[in-house]
Amino acid sequence: MLSSMVEFLRGLGFDERWDVISAEPEFFRVTKTLHNFLQGRDGFSLSMIKVYWDTLRKNVDILDKDVDVIVIHDPQPAGLIEFLSRQERSGKKIIWRCHVHLETIPLAKMKEVESFLRGMIEKYDAAIFSTFHFLPLWDVVSFVIPPYIDPLSEKNMELSQEEVERVLNKYGLDLEKPLVTQVSRFDLFKDPLGVIAAFKMVREKTPCQLLLVGGGASDDPEYQEVLAEVRRAAQNHPDIHILDLPPDSHREINAFQRASSVIVQKSIKEGFGLTVTEGLWKAKPVVAGRVGGILLQIRDGWNGFLVSSIEETAERIYYILKNPKVAEEMGKRGREFVREHYLLPRGARCHLAAIRQLIKGCITSKRTILSYHPWIPLT
Known part of the structure; x- marks a missing residue:
């Protein structure tokens, strides 16, 4: 998402740069715990904060003082703003972009952690959230801008049928058997174990195969443990395929999604879920968890199904497999929905509009909330 945005804005004439902080594994263990905590799982405490501040202090030089706008993404580097003096912050706009499913319940239980985050x-000058669901009651100008995909990237560009089949053959998938696919990090919030359980229920009724494809990230120390748990749950089932691919396997992911009869994203927490967007863009019906930013993408029964349980997931997958014409119509509607709302040009336009509002001084209240999403569910 960010790499495409950087190149797109450079093409428009902006001097755009994307920098990444450097850190030791212990920092990522702390920030993963914080990430999980923000999404509703206990475990984070202020005793972990020293590692956080020590790491960010070493990354202060990553902030270019001679720029007009700085956008800092997610909790990991959010504290960098504390190392800028009031004078250094003046003359520029600094924005925090929240991509996570921000859960308010644990913050109510631990006021000191809320104070830590809120103070930062x-x-x-403003914060950007993917959906109204995650807006905290803090004194900061808030924009609602959903993420987007780049339709010309390797992950989303058109592929020939020959290339799709070549990829499936490479990884031992059956070209004749319907494919059910979930693309995601191996993370318990993505509920891969629930997907396996649902698939086994479907497989008892009809021939099909499941592909769970994902990988690790440098800031996710838990993924190997989750991957091992997923492999145990699969029990060497001949129709369950688990692939741990490198992060640059974009064309392979593209091929898997295009070959699928159903795309699944059974998340129990989800900031937005760009894998849902990708599946819809490839004209596939999507069965996804009734959570977070997924609610901005799936209209239940129209371009896919929203689910809240393993049983419901199995029922919806089975229904799609047994009703190919309905699936085709859902897929067409999903692709047009993404074309209208979730492509890169729209995302760039919304971000630039928000930045312009800040620079021009159009916003006078820190309690201002502005939405750049044309369709917001009220339930």
Whole structure:
């Protein structure tokens, strides 16, 4: 998402750069715990904060003081703003972009952690959230701007049928058997174990195969443990394929999605779910968890199905497999929905509009909330 945005804005004439902080594994263990905590799982405490601050202090030089706008993404580097003096912050706009499913329940239970986060974020000129669901009641200008995909990237560009079949053959998938696919990090919030359980229920009724494809990230120390648990749950089932691919396997992911009869994203927490967007863009019906930013993408029964249980997931997958004409119509509607709302040009336009509002001084209240999404569910 960011790499495409950087190149797109450079093409428009902006001097755009994307920098990444450097850190030791212990920092990522702390920030993964914080990430999980923000999505509703206990375990984070202020005793972990020293590692956080020590790491960010070493990354202060990553912030270019001679720029007009700085956008800092997610909790890991959010504290960098604390190392900028008031004078250094003046003359520029600093924005925090939240991609996670921000859960408010644990913050209510641990006021000191809320104070820690709130104190940082309220120093920003604005924050951007993917959906209204995650807006905290903090004194910071808030924009609602959903993420987007690049339709010309390797992950989303058109592929020939020959290339799709070549990829499936490479990884031992059956070209004749319907394919059910979930693309995601191996993370318990993506509920891969629930997907396996649902698939086994479907497989008892009809021939099909399941592909769970994902990989690790440098900031996710838990993924190997989750991957091992997923492999145990699969029990060497001949129709369950588990692939741990490198992060640059974009064309392979593209091929898997295009070959699929059903795309699944059974998340129990989800900031937005770009894998849902990708599946819809490839004209595939999507069965996804009734959570977070997924609610902005799936209209239940229209371009896919929203589910809340393993049983419901199995029922919806089976229904799609047994009703190919319905699946085709859902897929067409999903692709047009993404074309209208979730492509890169729209995302760039919304971000630039928000930045313009800040620079021009159009916003006078820190309690301002502005939505750049044309369709917001009220339930």
